[in-house]
Amino acid sequence: MAEGKLVTITPVILCGGAGSRLWPMSRDDKPKQFHALVNDRSLLVNTLERMVPAIRGLQFRPAHVIGSAALVETLERDVARASVSPELIVLEPSIRDTAAAIAAATATIGAEDPDEFIIVLPSDARIDDVHGFQDTVAAAARLSRETDAIMTIGIPPVRAETQYGYIEKGEALGEGFRVTRFREKPDHQTAEHYLASGDFLWNAGIFLFRAGRLADEYRRLQPEIWACASRAVRNGRREGARLFLDPAAFAASPKLSIDYAIMESAGNIGVVEARFDWDDLGSWAQLYAGAEKDSRGNALSGDVITVDAGDNLVRARGATIAIAGVDDLVVVAEDNKILVTRRDTTHLVKNVTQVFKTRGDDTLPSTVKSWLFETALPYWAERGIDREFGGVHEALNFDGTPAPHLSKRLRVLARQIYAFSYAKLMGWEGDAEGVLRHCFDTLVNTGWHEEGGWIHLFNPDGTVQDTTRDTYDHCFVLLGLAWLHRATGWPEARLWADRTVAFMDACLADHGNGGYYESIDRKLPRRANPHMHFLEAMIAWYEATGEEQFLDRAQAMVRLFDRHFFDKSTGTLSEFFKADWSISRETAEETRIEPGHHYEWAWLLMRYLDHRDTPRVGAKARQLFAAAATFGHHASTGAAANGLQPDGSAVEKHARLWPQTEALKAALVFEKRGLGSAAALRRRIFDVLFAYYLNGPVPGGWYDAIDTDGYVTAPDMPSSSFYHVMCALGEYAGQ
Incomplete structure (x- = not known):
């Protein structure tokens, strides 16, 4: 950092995104920030560890992470894997977009020191050059300290991207520029114009400001959001490093993005160009672009077989995927769900996610009941019962034959009585009565010790092996x-x-x-x-x-x-x-x-x-x-x-x-x-x-x-x- 006093910044990491363009890997119960996409650590952990000072003159306080209260265990489990710990996990009881989330974080930090500098950044971007990232943050901090500007970090565009918002640069401002305006996601023709002009940067959603300065803008431009967020903080519940925002107060906040609520109308906003490579990893096409590939251009992860196939992205979790004679596809199997699309249409995955949410993200209980009634219960009623020696088999091989165990535990017999009794009560129309009679007769005729109590183990042939009476x-x-x-x-x-x-x-x-x-x-x-x-x-x-x-x-x-x-x-x-x-x-x-x-x-x-x-x-x-x-x-x-x-x-x-x-x-x-x-x-x-x-x-x-x-x-x-x-x-x- 250039000459000048040390700048101390509190990072606020936004962890509420859904990553809807990366379905089925990224879903509401495990969004993309909790996945390891660039190394062996999640994107959230990488973001936290980016806040370890690597250059002179810049210091980060322990971060505040803000995310959904519904995912508190996932959040805590993930941040525990980072080499640095957050100071506070702020938990949103409902989704109210980035304006309310950032207002709550600013109210929390500004209540102690309105002159504290805050950097707000998403949890799910790829930034490999930590030194370049911190050098850019330092430049933004210098400008904010000198001018009291709300600063943002813009990414020099490398393609005509239609899935990002844009920042239009104005006149020079120290090491950066004044912001003329924020632009919404453009169509392709407009994106081509932005790229050719050299006057536009991608909006990465990274903002740096003095807490009191942003609070003033909220009070002027969005007093309702500020009042609701501040009340949610004041009335919230603190449990150790957790801050549960007050549900009623937070839910009353208007649902707006920070760009629309504040940035498009506030004065004195500056931008510094990023001195680092950046990727928001927002689609399967982008993941393909950054992935390692085989000699045919395939990016493969998991148990995958390829035959005469090229330029595909294939991700297999809990399944084997085989592709043959196809090119330029994305095939993803994860969490019992499968996605197949062309690489040039991965933007449509967001629509798939919307349809999926509308339909419901649950397997219907009736489907589960069908699996039990039509598949599992008939199988174990036929294969799991030991018709020759009585009782049940201790285990089955993967081909359904009895596994060669040296004993049969009496408790397994009792457990099968439970299972088939439960099935009968649920309405299974199979031979529950016959299975239960067989198991019960074996239990009482061979399992009760002559001195009282139930024996412990049978031999495979049904004779008693161990007479221990075990609780x-x-x-x-x-x-x-x-x-x-x-x-x-x-x-x-x-x-x-x-x-x-x-x-x-x-x-x-x-x-x-x-x-x-x-x-x-x-x-x-x-x-x-x-x-x-x-x-x-x-x-x-x-x-x-x-x-x-x-x-x-x-x-x-x-x-x-x-x-x-x-x-x-x-x-x-x-x-x-x-x-x-x-x-x-x-x-x-x-x-x-x-x-x-x-x-x-x-x-x-x-x-x-x-x-x-x-x-x-x-x-x-x-x-x-x-x-x-x-x-x-x-x-x-x-x-x-x-x-x-x-x-x-x-x-x-x-x-x-x-x-x-x-x-x-x-x-x-x-x-x-x-x-x-x-x-x-x-x-x-x-x-x-x-x-x-x-x-x-x-x-x-x-x-x-x-x-x-x-x-x-x-x-x-x-x-x-x-x-x-x-x-x-x-x-x-x-x-």
């Missing part, structure tokens, strides 16, 4: 019997449930410390997980019978959660405990937390609260949901990871199927209670399920695990996963 197994037997009782009315289901509860009370219950021992031999460490499933079983029995005794037992589990399982210091769920319920963290396994269990507990706690109000529990359930949604997902696929550490670090690279189903259930229950971010998670995780897991090796099957790149890591299809799939999709279909 986790008993909880799933109780759950399966509750749903069997509801679906069939068989009196023996209730008789065996009473017998199971009596055994647990006599032999597994810890009457001193509360809860249940892990097994009849009282092994350590103790786990929260069996108690979660006992809570699930007791809620199921209460809903099946209306008997308060079951809700009382459920309440005992909720108290254990409230007193012992919930870690107040981190807002997360502890998994392992010593005999007295003090937390056990003696191994790396014991320190980890599981996003899937966070979601599962949150879902169950909210279901329990539907029947019996309990102070503090709802807030803790929301904390579990927020922790899992914020830190527990892979950025590349959106899948919920198997585990991580309580501080959000060490996210494990594998993601099984079941955490995804639990995320969907939790999102559904919180969406019904008005939590905006839950709707976004529900849409996203539904797409993850069908893009990576339920598009299995056979119709009605699944892949049980993937890695961070979306590649399958599971060797077979565990039958136990049907419990998770049936529960989540049953909840979805019944919404």
Whole structure:
């Protein structure tokens, strides 16, 4: 920077764009700024890291990021990956365009210092030359400091672009120019004129100004927007680094762009030409232009096969794409959606996005029900049942044959009783009754120990392998019997449930410390997980019978959660405990937390609260949901990871199927209670399920695990996963 005192600037990063010309990759629940398009970091993270000073005389304060409250978990998860942290995340409760967003940011910063310089910039542009970018910002800051002008940074045009607005240069102003006017997106002939004249620059949406100066222009030109935005800030809710703008005040603001609301009418506006290359990455054609290509000019990403094809852009996520004998196409498969267009018509993708939004961005519950009824249930009723040795197969190979496991868990048998009972209640017209009779007879004829309680493992031939009486197994037997009782009315289901509860009370219950021992031999460490499933079983029995005794037992589990399982210091769920319920963290396994269990507990706690109000529990359930949604997902696929550490670090690279189903259930229950971010998670995780897991090796099957790149890591299809799939999709279909 030239001689002069240090200029300090607060960056304001606008993160509310939808990227509608990059559908289906960029959608409302994960717009383009959250995607890694130029390196291994998202565009938002690249923008944040561009604010690390690289030249003398220029200093950036920690940034303010402004975006949608519905995407708060996505925002926080993404910015956590940056080498610099924002000072504040300002959350918009509704979309009111850039004038209201910038007014809110200016009111927030200007309230402390009206002479603070602010730079406003989009979060989704590609700028590789950080030094050149900061050199340009420094020049704009010098001019703004000297003249009190509102400065903008214009991009010298390199083509007759019709998808950008333009800035018309006037007389010289120091290192830049005065702005004569802002021009809307032109037609092609006008764009050709702008390019030939040399008097026009592309409008990149980057503005630099003194906070008090822009506030004065708002008061003069848009007093209603300023009043609404200021009130939204004053009445907003601060939670750590989050500022939730007041919904009523912000929604009352007129919906205008900053160009139309302020820039086209304000006086003393200047522009500095960019000293860096810039690309807004606004279309598939632009992404193709900047991408690496093969010898035939194809830009390929993901699992792609090409035969005699050239100059195509192909992006495959969760699918294999093969192209043959075609040129100049864009083919994108992502999140269970496919786009095919010519490279010279990618501007039409925005229209596709509009049609898609009008039609609705949800798979209809009836479609999900059809998948269950017509595909999954018939498949598992035929292939998953062990007609030779009784019960069910532990897992199936990808070709549908029984997988060669050395044992069969009794809990898997109980889970299938649950799944087919649920199917019968939903109205499936297949042979649910026959499957249930087969499974129930196997359970009670071979699974009950002569001294009481349910055994742990069968041999593949149906004989007993392990007679351990395990609490986790008993909880799933109780759950399966509750749903069997509801679906069939068989009196023996209730008789065996009473017998199971009596055994647990006599032999597994810890009457001193509360809860249940892990097994009849009282092994350590103790786990929260069996108690979660006992809570699930007791809620199921209460809903099946209306008997308060079951809700009382459920309440005992909720108290254990409230007193012992919930870690107040981190807002997360502890998994392992010593005999007295003090937390056990003696191994790396014991320190980890599981996003899937966070979601599962949150879902169950909210279901329990539907029947019996309990102070503090709802807030803790929301904390579990927020922790899992914020830190527990892979950025590349959106899948919920198997585990991580309580501080959000060490996210494990594998993601099984079941955490995804639990995320969907939790999102559904919180969406019904008005939590905006839950709707976004529900849409996203539904797409993850069908893009990576339920598009299995056979119709009605699944892949049980993937890695961070979306590649399958599971060797077979565990039958136990049907419990998770049936529960989540049953909840979805019944919404």
